[in-house]
Amino acid sequence: MTNEFILETHGLTKEFAGFVAVRDVGLRVRRGSIHALIGPNGAGKTTCFNLLTKFLKPSAGKIFYNGRDITARAPADVARLGLVRSFQISAVFPHLTALENVRVALQRQHGHSFDFWRSKSVLDRFNGRALELLDEVGLSEFAKTPAVEMPYGRKRALEIATTLALDPEMMLLDEPMAGMGHEDIDRIAALIKRISAKYTILMVEHNLNVVASLSDIITVLTRGHVLAEGNYADLTKDERVREAYLGAGHG
Amino acid sequence: MAALTDNTVRTTSRRIIGDEMIVFILMTAVLAIVPMTGIYPYFVMQGLCFALLACAFNLLLGYGGLLSFGHAMFLGTAGYVCAHALKVWGFPPELGIVAGVVAAALLSIVTGVVAIRRQGIYFAMITLALAQLLYFIYLQTPFTHGEDGIQGVPQGKMFGVLDLSHPDTLYYVVLGGFLFGFLAIYRAINSPFGEVLKAIRENEQRAISLGYKTDQYKLLAYILSGTLAGLAGSLKVLVAQNASLTDVHWTMSGEIVLMTLVGGLGTVFGPVAGAFAIIAMQQYLAGFGQWVTVIQGVIFVVCVLTFRRGVVGEIAHYFKRSL
Structure with missing residues (x-):
């Protein structure tokens, strides 16, 4: 049975010592779509994100992934089910080369990761696939460069390549454009558009131009709860959404 | 931890293997000719035991990012068990070594399961607490002979043929043990x-998000480190012919940290250089009595302030090589 919605939450709530960061959020992400989560600062987007990937435990509510209740699963388990996240601050392994970064993701699924008596040359058989993935995000030339020496935008692309290596069903991108210049934004946006043909994507993003051009559906959060949901054109007409953004100093 | 482990900048992997191979061959050659040079072999053997110990510690801290402040417990436990097996049970040396190593391995499994769930300073504190616990147990149990320690441990004949009471034979057996470790x-x-371990050290959250159960990898690193520290403990018994409380005391754990940091954390050869530097200092500055500790402290402070990568780490950084 395939559900229409790959990810669903019911009454998702997170309290931090009396402060409710996320309140009763019901989110439904349609399979194959690009779904964006937006809202002013402090609206609970990142908290919500951490709840979905199990990096935080919800205070109440349930999370279903492919119809399966994942509320009580460990973060590494969720990743193994095919729900893989990125991080707001670029998450690469700085002193590994781009190729090695991708290979670390490939090697997990194929075993040998506990083999401390083998030479790492057994990992060379993943090089072909790793190069393919690097090529897919336009990083072939950086294969042998340590991630720490790569420009910021390229690190984000590397992060996506590493995520793709897990062959996920769904990707959660936490502010993929944060801290980037124009060129990088265009490149990463094109990349996200391209990979969305194969994967469902849920992203948190501040850059409204990016959200407008990429997303099929947008959920607006304010003060921890869902304010509105719809496509970009509908939402721009919504009085409450305009108010929430203007009130928070965005325009 | 990031600041401590920035020795690991890697360029192309081919050249690194070349560099490391050359240094390894040089190191082995120098160590192999020691008995012919007239250098006091006891000093070098002691150095080799500490070098192995520091290398085992470096596997955990330099590559796993875990600071254990109780590593003396593996050295001491293996030492006591090996000494007891040789002296009381009459084990041949090869089995005595194995007994010590197995004891250290079991200890690392038990303590690892307890400690590995915590990170950073909490991990260090738990390992220190466990080591102190063991120290008091060893102080009280009869088989260790408390303050006296196990003295006059027979060295015996390894595999029935290698007479370890002969200094040269003993030297090459210890060297063999060190090189194996x-x-x-x-x-x-x-x-x-190792690749996964480095990934976890660099960014644990990301490793988790890639589906790695990072605690299991850290536990394996801890067990490997403890077991090999145990090998150092067994070898040390054959060299010193005794096992005492000194080797389980927390100051020993501190010295292990010192050796590794002075030599170069997260470098392959750093702990070896560090161990010999500290042992040499204790040997040649012995005349200053209690002041040795003060001198060591000063060196440690200078090291952290001026060459934080350690001796080998700074050299590797200067030449942009990985050693």
Whole structure:
């Protein structure tokens, strides 16, 4: 049975010592779509994100992934089910080369990761696939460069390549454009558009131009709860959404 | 931890293997000719035991990012068990060594399961607490002979043929043990497991998000480190012919940290250089009595302030090589 919605939450709530960061959020992400989560600062987007990937435990509510209740699963388990996240601050392994970064993701699924008596040359058989993935995000030339020496935008692309290596069903991108210049934004946006043909994507993003051009559906959060949901054109007409953004100093 | 482990900048992997191979051959050659040079072999053997110990510690801290402040417990436990097996049970030396190593391995499994769930300073504190616990147990149990320690441990004949009471034979057996441990660690660092371990050290959250159950990898690193520290403990008994409380005391754990940091954390050869530097200092500054500790402290402060990568780490950084 395939559900229409790959990810669903019911009454998702997170309290931090009396402060409710996320309140009763019901989110439904349609399979194959690009779904964006937006809202002013402090609206609970990142908290919500951490709840979905199990990096935080919800205070109440349930999370279903492919119809399966994942509320009580460990973060590494969720990743193994095919729900893989990125991080707001670029998450690469700085002193590994781009190729090695991708290979670390490939090697997990194929075993040998506990083999401390083998030479790492057994990992060379993943090089072909790793190069393919690097090529897919336009990083072939950086294969042998340590991630720490790569420009910021390229690190984000590397992060996506590493995520793709897990062959996920769904990707959660936490502010993929944060801290980037124009060129990088265009490149990463094109990349996200391209990979969305194969994967469902849920992203948190501040850059409204990016959200407008990429997303099929947008959920607006304010003060921890869902304010509105719809496509970009509908939402721009919504009085409450305009108010929430203007009130928070965005325009 | 990031600041402590920035020795690991890697360029192309081919050249690194070349550099490391050359230094390894040089190191082995120098160590192999020691008995012919007239250098006091006891000093070098002691150095080799500490070098192996520091290398095992470096596997955990330099590559796993875990600071254990109780590593003396593996050295001491293996030492006591090995000494007891040789003296009381009359084990041949090869089995005595194995007994010590197995004891250290079991201890690392038990303490690892307890400690590995915590990170940073909490991990260090738990390992210190466990080591102190063991110290008091060893102080009280009869088989260790408390303050006296196990003295006059017979060295015996290894495999029935190698007479370890002969200094040269003993030297090469200890050297063989050291090289075995050193290469085992080198292999672990450069294995598929080592890659995951480095990834966890660099960014644990990201490793989790890639589906790695990071605690299991850290536990394996801890067990490997403890077991090899145990090998150092067994060898040390054959060299010193005794096992005492000194080897389980927390100051020993501190010295292990010192050796590794002075030599170069997260470098392959740093702990070896560091161990010999500290041992040499204790040997040649022995005339200053209690002041040795003060001198060591000053050196440690200078090291942290001016050459934080350690001796080998700074050299490697200067030449942009990985050693």
